[in-house]
Amino acid sequence: MFYKNKQKGRDTRPDRVSRPSGLLNVGRLVLPLGGLIFFLVLLSFFLPLILSFVPLFSSRFDFSYITGVKSSFDFSQIFRIAAFTVSQAFFSAALACTVGFAAAYFCARKNFRGRKFLMALSSVPLCVPAIIVALSFIIFFGNNGILNSFLKSLLNQDEPPVNFVFSMTGVIIIHGFYNFPLAMKTISQVWERLSEDEPNAALLLGASKFRIFKTITFPALLNSIAVSFLLIFLFCFFSFIIILLFGGLALTTLEVELYKAARTKLDMNLAAKIALTEISAALILILIYSNLQKKMKVQNENLKGRRERSAIKGFGQKIFFSFTIFIIILFLIAPLFSIFLHSTYNVNYTSIFNKFFYFKAWKNIFLSRTFWTALWTSIKIGVLTAIVSLIASLFFAYITVFYNLRKIYAVPYLPLAVSSVMLGFGWLLLRPNGTELILIFAQSSLAWPFAWTQIQTSLLRIPQNIINAAVLLSPDKKTAFFKVIVPMCKKGIFSALAFVFAISTGDASLPIVLNIPRFNNLALLIFDYASSYRFVESSAVAVVLSLMTGFVFFLQEKEI
Incomplete structure (x- = not known):
C-alpha cells in the first residue's frame, strides 16, 4: 500500500x-x-x-483623598466580612448539594415524566444570568410579589406572610436553588453508572437497604458530592449581583466590599487587601477541587455502563419525589416563570381580569x-x-x-x-x-x-x-x-x-x-x-x- x-x-x-x-x-x-x-x-x-496587588506595596494608588472617605477598616473588620462570606457560601452550597442529591437519586435511578427537563436545568447556573434569578425572586417572593399578593388576599391581611428575601436566609435560598442543578448533574452522572454487584451481594447476605446505602452507595458518591460542593461554594463565595441586590446595608461580602472600596471610596489599598484575602482562600479550594476532580476522573473510568432505571414505586418514594419536585418548582421554576407573567403586569388594574397580559x-x-x-x-x-x-x-x-x-x-x-x-x-x-x-x-x-x-x-x-x-x-x-x-x-x-x-x-x-x-x-x-x-x-x-x-x-x- x-x-x-x-x-x-x-x-x-x-x-x-x-x-x-x-x-x-x-x-x-x-x-x-x-x-x-x-x-x-x-x-x-x-x-x-x-x-490588583500592587497597591499593597505602594501609596501611589491611594485616591481616597478625592472622595474624602478614608476607610477605617482593619483586619478584624475584614475578618468579620470574610466570615460572613464563607458562612453564606457554605450554607448555600450545603443546601444546593442536599437538593441536588435528592434530585440526582431520581434522575439516576428512576424513570418519570419530565426527567429530561429536570436534567436540562443543569444549564441554569451558566445560561441564566444571576441578575435574572435575583429579579425573579423579588417578583415572586417580594413583599408585593406574586406569592405574597396571593397569600395576603387569601388570608385577608396587610403584612406579607413571606418576607425572607432581603436577609441571609434569602441569600442562601437563592444561591442554593440557583446552583443545585450543578450538584444534581455531577452526582447523577456517577450514580447512574455505579455497579450493582456489591449492593446485590450485600442484599443477599441480609443487609438492609439503608445499610447498603450508608456503607456502599454513599461512600462511592462522596467524591462527586465534594466536587459539587466546592464548585458551588466558589460560585457563592464570589457572588456579587445577588448580594448587591439583597444584602442591603446589613449584609455584605468580600466581593461587594472590594467593589465599594475600589469604586466608591477609591481606597485601592483596602481593595488590594480584600483581593488578597479572596484569592488566598479561593486558591486553597481550587487545589482541593482539582485533586478531587482527578480522583473522580479515575473513579469514572472504572465505572460500568448506565444501568436501567425503574419506575417510582411505593408510598414513601412517591412522597419524597413529590416533595423534591414541589420545592424545585416553588424556589426555581415558578420564580423564573413569574418574570414573563410580571412583564405583562398592569399597574393600573381595576380587577383580577385585567391585572395581567x-x-x-x-x-x-x-x-x-x-x-x-x-x-x-x-x-x-x-x-x-x-x-x-x-x-x-x-x-x-x-x-x-x-x-x-x-x-x-x-x-x-x-x-x-x-x-x-x-x-x-x-x-x-x-x-x-x-x-x-x-x-x-x-x-x-x-x-x-x-x-x-x-x-x-x-x-x-x-x-x-x-x-x-x-x-x-x-x-x-x-x-x-x-x-x-x-x-x-x-x-x-x-x-x-x-x-x-x-x-x-x-x-x-x-x-x-x-x-x-x-x-x-x-x-x-x-x-x-x-x-x-x-x-x-x-x-x-x-x-x-x-x-x-x-x-x-x-x-x-x-x-x-
Whole structure:
C-alpha cells in the first residue's frame, strides 16, 4: 500500500490523508492566530491580577483623598466580612448539594415524566444570568410579589406572610436553588453508572437497604458530592449581583466590599487587601477541587455502563419525589416563570381580569432606543467573546492533544479562583475607564475554561487509536487536528460557543466595575430598571435576555 513511484519520483500512497490547499491555508493562519489570541487571553488574566496587588506595596494608588472617605477598616473588620462570606457560601452550597442529591437519586435511578427537563436545568447556573434569578425572586417572593399578593388576599391581611428575601436566609435560598442543578448533574452522572454487584451481594447476605446505602452507595458518591460542593461554594463565595441586590446595608461580602472600596471610596489599598484575602482562600479550594476532580476522573473510568432505571414505586418514594419536585418548582421554576407573567403586569388594574397580559411595558421597551442599543451591544460583545474564547480553547486543545505537558493542565482551573470584580479591579488600576475591547478579553479570560470543558468532553470521546491514525496518515499535526479532530468535536464546539455567549451576555459584574463610558447591555439595563423600581420593564427586558441565553437549556435537553 505504501510505495514510491520510481518513474515519476512522487509519493503515490493512496491511504495517506490528502491535504487540500484551502484547509492547509486555514491551518497555517488559524494556528498562529490561535496562539496569539490564547496569549492575549492569558495576558488579560494575569496582568490585571498582578496589578490588583500592587497597591499593597505602594501609596501611589491611594485616591481616597478625592472622595474624602478614608476607610477605617482593619483586619478584624475584614475578618468579620470574610466570615460572613464563607458562612453564606457554605450554607448555600450545603443546601444546593442536599437538593441536588435528592434530585440526582431520581434522575439516576428512576424513570418519570419530565426527567429530561429536570436534567436540562443543569444549564441554569451558566445560561441564566444571576441578575435574572435575583429579579425573579423579588417578583415572586417580594413583599408585593406574586406569592405574597396571593397569600395576603387569601388570608385577608396587610403584612406579607413571606418576607425572607432581603436577609441571609434569602441569600442562601437563592444561591442554593440557583446552583443545585450543578450538584444534581455531577452526582447523577456517577450514580447512574455505579455497579450493582456489591449492593446485590450485600442484599443477599441480609443487609438492609439503608445499610447498603450508608456503607456502599454513599461512600462511592462522596467524591462527586465534594466536587459539587466546592464548585458551588466558589460560585457563592464570589457572588456579587445577588448580594448587591439583597444584602442591603446589613449584609455584605468580600466581593461587594472590594467593589465599594475600589469604586466608591477609591481606597485601592483596602481593595488590594480584600483581593488578597479572596484569592488566598479561593486558591486553597481550587487545589482541593482539582485533586478531587482527578480522583473522580479515575473513579469514572472504572465505572460500568448506565444501568436501567425503574419506575417510582411505593408510598414513601412517591412522597419524597413529590416533595423534591414541589420545592424545585416553588424556589426555581415558578420564580423564573413569574418574570414573563410580571412583564405583562398592569399597574393600573381595576380587577383580577385585567391585572395581567397587558403589554404596555413591552411597547415601551420596543419603542426605546436605549433597549435596542443595549440589545445590539449584548449580541456584539457576546458573539466576539464567544469567538475569542473558542479560539483560545481550541489552541489549548491542540497543545493538550499533541504535547504531554502536565503543568498546563492546571491553567483552566486558575480563573475559578478569581472573580470578575477582582479582575475588573486590576483593569481599573490599569485604565480607570474601560473599553469594549478590554471587556471582551476580560470576559474571555474568565469564560474560556467553560468553553474548554465542552471541547474536552468531545475530545475524551474520541478513541486514542483514531487520533494516532490521524497523525500517522496526515502530513503534519495541524492537518490531523483541523481535518479529523476538530470535525469530531463539532458538538462540543457549538456547546462552547453557546455557553460562553450566554455567560457574556448575562454578565453585569464586569461592565459595572470597568465603568465603560456610554456602555449599556441588557444585563445592566435590567439592573438599572430594577434599581429604579421599574420591575415591569425590567421583567420584559429579562424575558428578552432569557430567550437569548436560554437556547443553551434546550441544547442540554436535546443531548440528555
